Each structure stands twice: as structure tokens, then as C-alpha cells.
Amino acid sequence: MTKPKVLISDKMDPNAARIFEERGCDVDVITGETPEELAARIGDYDGLAIRSSTKVTAAILDAATNLKVIGRAGIGVDNVDIPAASAKGVVVMNTPFGNSITTAEHAIAMIFALARQIPEANTRTQAGEWPKNAFMGVEVTGKTLGLIGAGNIGSIVAARAQGVRMKVIAYDPFLTPERAVEIGVEKVNLDDLLARADFITLHTPLTDETRNILSRENLAKTKQGVRIVNCARGGLIDEEALGDLLDSGHIAGAALDVFKTEPAKGSPLFGKPNFICTPHLGASTTEAQVNVALQVAEQMADYLVNGGVTNALNMPSLSAEEAPKLKPYMKLAESLGSLVGQLAHGNLTSIAIEREGAAAELSGKPIEGAVLAGLMRQYSDTVNMVNAPFLAKERGLDVRSIRHQREGAYNTLLRVTVGTENGDRSVAGTLFGSDAPRLVEIFGVRIEAELTGHMLYIVNEDAPGFIGRIGSLLGEAGINIGTFHLGRRETGGEAVLLLSVDQPIPESVVKQACALQDVKLVKPLAF
Numbered sequence: 001m002t003k004p005k006v007l008i009s010d011k012m013d014p015n016a017a018r019i020f021e022e023r024g025c026d027v028d029v030i031t032g033e034t035p036e037e038l039a040a041r042i043g044d045y046d047g048l049a050i051r052s053s054t055k056v057t058a059a060i061l062d063a064a065t066n067l068k069v070i071g072r073a074g075i076g077v078d079n080v081d082i083p084a085a086s087a088k089g090v091v092v093m094n095t096p097f098g099n100s101i102t103t104a105e106h107a108i109a110m111i112f113a114l115a116r117q118i119p120e121a122n123t124r125t126q127a128g129e130w131p132k133n134a135f136m137g138v139e140v141t142g143k144t145l146g147l148i149g150a151g152n153i154g155s156i157v158a159a160r161a162q163g164v165r166m167k168v169i170a171y172d173p174f175l176t177p178e179r180a181v182e183i184g185v186e187k188v189n190l191d192d193l194l195a196r197a198d199f200i201t202l203h204t205p206l207t208d209e210t211r212n213i214l215s216r217e218n219l220a221k222t223k224q225g226v227r228i229v230n231c232a233r234g235g236l237i238d239e240e241a242l243g244d245l246l247d248s249g250h251i252a253g254a255a256l257d258v259f260k261t262e263p264a265k266g267s268p269l270f271g272k273p274n275f276i277c278t279p280h281l282g283a284s285t286t287e288a289q290v291n292v293a294l295q296v297a298e299q300m301a302d303y304l305v306n307g308g309v310t311n312a313l314n315m316p317s318l319s320a321e322e323a324p325k326l327k328p329y330m331k332l333a334e335s336l337g338s339l340v341g342q343l344a345h346g347n348l349t350s351i352a353i354e355r356e357g358a359a360a361e362l363s364g365k366p367i368e369g370a371v372l373a374g375l376m377r378q379y380s381d382t383v384n385m386v387n388a389p390f391l392a393k394e395r396g397l398d399v400r401s402i403r404h405q406r407e408g409a410y411n412t413l414l415r416v417t418v419g420t421e422n423g424d425r426s427v428a429g430t431l432f433g434s435d436a437p438r439l440v441e442i443f444g445v446r447i448e449a450e451l452t453g454h455m456l457y458i459v460n461e462d463a464p465g466f467i468g469r470i471g472s473l474l475g476e477a478g479i480n481i482g483t484f485h486l487g488r489r490e491t492g493g494e495a496v497l498l499l500s501v502d503q504p505i506p507e508s509v510v511k512q513a514c515a516l517q518d519v520k521l522v523k524p525l526a527f
């Protein structure tokens with residue numbers, strides 16, 4: 001058997017290459033290439049091991065004709081086009097905990113650096129100034145730290161901050177009251193956090209919900225003299241507004257490890273009063289890099305050599321015997337979970353997963369795991385089939401799996417119903433043939449659609465001419481429609497349109513679609 005070939009394309013601890021070789025893979029380490037160079041090379045490889053510098057775009061994946069697995073030695077996977085990888089059957093794995101302590105420690109270091117202006121004091125002292133009278137710091141003891149995002153890293157930051165006697169408050173829609181008590185933080189809403197925190201630190205993934213969470217408007221709601229730390233992702237803060245508020249003195253200091261555009265070589269924030277930055281060093285300690293290198297190489301080699309799946313973000317973990325029967329259901333279950341996760345608004349309180357017909361004969365746990373992984377992926381980069389049920393429990397989601405003996409309209413059916421503040425919302429799907437997942441119902445409307453790649457969900461008034469209008473809009477924007485599915489509650493009532501397209505739909509086009517006559521809701525979806 002020929003050995004699987006792995007490319008390590010970002011700087012990684014040498015333990016990764018050693019493990020790949022020991023586990024029967026050939027490995028090349030080639031870092032710092034342009035996207036074009038990587039695209040030209042990637043066709044030779046079965047595995048690609050990366051950190052945050054390599055951007056695995058749809059173009060790279062197109063060229064990756066042999067690729068089977070992408071391994072992220074770290075947590076954030078926003079540099080990987082996961083829908084494109086899934087569409088090509090490429091498994092994407094990360095190492096969800098290997099660098100979390102290190103990153104939390106970096107955030108704490110930033111808090112102290114800001115409180116005592118250590119970088120500037122150091123520079124001026126070494127320049128021979130002895131500027132003893134130029135600096136007056138603040139104590140952190142007794143100050144309020146506002147966490148935006150209280151997952152793995154946020155919780156570690158909370159524990160460390162409590163150790164230096166800070167009071168910690170947290171905004172995280174998925175933090176349960178019980179978990180908040182367990183980690184000793186006060187759960188608050190975002191406005192409360194902005195108004196009360198002396199220091200704010202961000203620990204969420206970059207998603208559609210969190211992008212620009214510290215917008216100009218939200219930054220203006222912060223307490224006079226607040227200090228802000230971002231060791232999560234660029235794009236969570238409006239950098240221009242941050243600069244203006246540092247200039248005006250409303251914000252007393254900001255420390256960024258991450259920037260909207262990286263590498264950030266000429267940011268307008270450079271040189272602002274009490275602005276500190278590091279070049280995405282959050283995960284850069286010897287300990288964390290050894291952890292993530294070992295883990296990513298072990299996981300990827302296990303997949304390439306034995307077919308074992310661990311910490312995959314786009315594929316359920318399966319044993320060899322169950323795999324063939326369950327596989328199409330797992331895909332269906334994950335797509336249904338993802339669909340309700342993307343469409344349901346407000347705090348989710350419960351989820352019911354019903355199996356009917358042939359699906360009732362199968363084991364419920366893997367299907368439940370796949371539904372929850374699809375659902376929770378909207379809130380966390382680190383979720384997979386294995387940890388999704390734990391995360392759901394930790395967050396107080398009431399999960400029920402129900403097996404129906406009854407015969408239904410379909411030979412086999414999965415139904416997923418989420419309970420929200422605004423009532424229950426339900427979607428259902430079946431398998432066509434024995435292995436082709438299809439959505440058959442969405443929020444009470446019958447429809448028949450494949451959930452795949454980039455899609456657009458539109459709710460509109462059922463009226464003549466609408467299909468022409470949306471077709472023209474997408475056509476004029478150069479967006480090719482792959483599939484097109486319609487459903488409606490009743491003639492002239494509410495209608496639903498689900499279409500798949502060949503590329504992500506730009507926000508400007510979504511806005512134009514929202515403005516079309518008869519349209520009630522437009523939501524881009526990704527699977």
C-alpha cells in the first residue's frame with residue numbers, strides 16, 4: 001500500500017512531522033507559500049496540516065484532488081471553507097483544547113500590560129528616559145472583568161481573573177445559570193456588560209453572530225475608561241471606532257492579539273495612546289504548540305491510516321460495523337440540526353429528535369450527536385459529534401430522542417423540533433433511495449430539497465412574478481443557481497423558497513433580496 005502523503009503548510013512543532021512518520025505517512029514541511037503555490041502543490045497530498053496562516057479556500061480545495069483530511073493544529077477554523085471541504089468529502093479536524101490555557105494566559109497578560117502600561121514604560125526606560133512620572137497605572141483588584149464568550153478559554157480566563165480578585169461578569173447566550181454559578185461568574189446581557197465592565201475580554205469564535213460584536217455603537221456604550229482585550233479573532237471589533245475612542249480617551253487602553261486583516265503590517269491603530277498588540281501569539285507557547293502538534297498528527301494519521309475519526313467538525317465519528325447503515329442518516333441528521341440552528345432565533349431551550357419508520361430501528365445516540373453537532377456548530381468552532389451532547393447538556397438544552405413505532409407517510413423520517421422563546425420550530429427529512437438525504441418539511445411547510453453547500457432561504461407572500469424577480473437579481477449578480485425548491489402553506493399564503501448556489505452570497509445581494517416585493521425573510525445558509 002502506498003503511504004498517505006501529508007503537507008504541513010504552517011510553522012508547526014517538529015513533533016507533528018515525527019508522529020506522521022512514525023504512524024506510516026510521508027510528510028513534507030513547506031511553509032510560507034502563496035495561495036497559487038499551494039494550489040499548484042496540494043494535488044499531491046492526502047492530508048494538509050495547518051495553523052491560522054494557511055487559508056484553505058474553495059480554490060485550494062478545488063485543486064486538492066487527493067485531499068482527504070485537513071488538520072488544524074489549534075482551535076479556530078475560520079480560515080477553512082468548511083462547506084467547500086464538506087462538499088468535497090474532506091474531513092476537517094481541530095484540536096479543541098490543546099492551546100486554551102496558553103491563550104487564556106495571554107489575555108491575562110494583556111490585562112496587566114494595559115493596567116500598568118508595561119510595553120511603553122519598557123520602551124522609554126530602555127531609551128534612557130527614566131520616565132517615572134509619566135506613568136500611573138490602575139489596580140485590577142476589585143475591578144469588573146466582562147467576558148464576551150465563556151466557553152473553554154473564557155472559563156479559564158475567569159478562573160485566573162478571580163485569582164487576582166477581579167469580579168467577573170459574562171455575556172454568552174449559551175451559558176446556563178448553573179454553569180455560570182460553577183465558574184463563579186455573573187451572567188449578564190451585552191448592554192449590561194458594556195455598561196459595567198472596567199476591562200472587557202473577547203473569547204468567541206468569529207461567526208455571523210459575533211462579527212463586529214464590539215461595533216461603533218456598542219463601543220460607545222462602554223464605561224468611560226474601559227480597557228479592551230481581544231485574543232480571539234480580528235473582526236470581532238470595529239478597529240476604526242476603537243481607534244477613534246482611544247484618541248478621544250473614552251477607551252483607556254486596548255490590547256489586540258488578532259486583527260481583521262492579518263498579517264497587520266500598517267494598522268491605523270499603531271501608535272495610538274495605550275494601544276498594545278502582539279502578532280497573533282495567543283497560542284504561541286512551547287507547551288501549547290507541542291500539545292496541538294502531537295494531537296493533530298495523531299488524529300490525522302489515525303484517519304489516513306485506519307479510518308478513525310476524532311474531533312472532526314464536519315463528519316460524525318463512527319465504528320466500522322455501524323458505519324454503512326448509519327452514514328446517510330448522520331448526514332441527514334447533521335443537516336437538519338444545522339438548518340434549525342441557522343434559522344431559529346432567540347435562546348434555544350429544548351430539542352426533540354424523532355425517528356420514524358426505518359430510522360426508528362437504528363441506534364438513536366449517533367443520530368442525536370449528529371443533530372446536536374449541526375445545531376451547536378453555529379455557536380462554537382470546537383463542537384463535533386462527540387462533544388456536542390455534553391455541550392448541549394452543559395448549556396441546559398433539554399434534549400429528547402423519540403422513537404415512533406407508527407407508520408408515517410415516509411418509509412423513513414427524522415424530525416427535529418427546537419423550543420425557543422418564540423415557540424416550537426420543526427424541520428423533517430427523509431432518505432431518497434437508501435442514501436440520499438432530503439429535507440421534506442420546514443417550519444410546517446412541505447418542500448423537497450437537498451441541503452448542500454451555499455443556500456438561500458426566502459419566505460415570501462405567494463404572489464405571481466416573485467420567482468422571476470429573485471432569478472433576475474441573482475443572475476445580475478453573476479450567481480448561478482444550482483437547485484431551486486418551492487413550498488407554501490396555502491395558495492396566496494406564506495411561501496418558502498430554498499435554492500442552492502455555487503458560491504457564498506454577498507451581503508449586498510441578500511439586502512437587495514430583502515427589499516424585493518413580497519419578501520418577508522432572507523437568510524443565507526451554509527452546509
Ligand SMILES: NC(=O)C1=CN([C@@H]2O[C@H](COP(=O)(O)OP(=O)(O)OC[C@H]3O[C@@H](n4cnc5c(N)ncnc54)[C@H](O)[C@@H]3O)[C@@H](O)[C@H]2O)C=CC1
Nearest residue numbers: 075076149150151152153172174204205231232282283380
Ligand atoms: N489568539 C489566538 O491565538 C487564539 C484564538 N482562539 C480563538 O478563541 C476562540 C474561542 O475559543 P474557545 O473558548 O476554545 O471556544 P469555545 O467554543 O469553547 O467557546 C466559545 C464561546 O463563545 C460563545 N459564543 C458563541 N456565539 C456567541 C455570541 N454571539 N455572543 C457571545 N458568546 C458567544 C459560545 O457559546 C462559547 O461558549 C476560538 O474560536 C478562536 O477563534 C483560540 C485559540 C488561540
Ligand SMILES: O=C(O)C(=O)COP(=O)(O)O
Nearest residue numbers: 051052053074075076283
Ligand atoms: O487556535 C487558534 O484558534 C488560534 O488562533 C491559534 O492560531 P495559530 O495556530 O497560532 O496560528
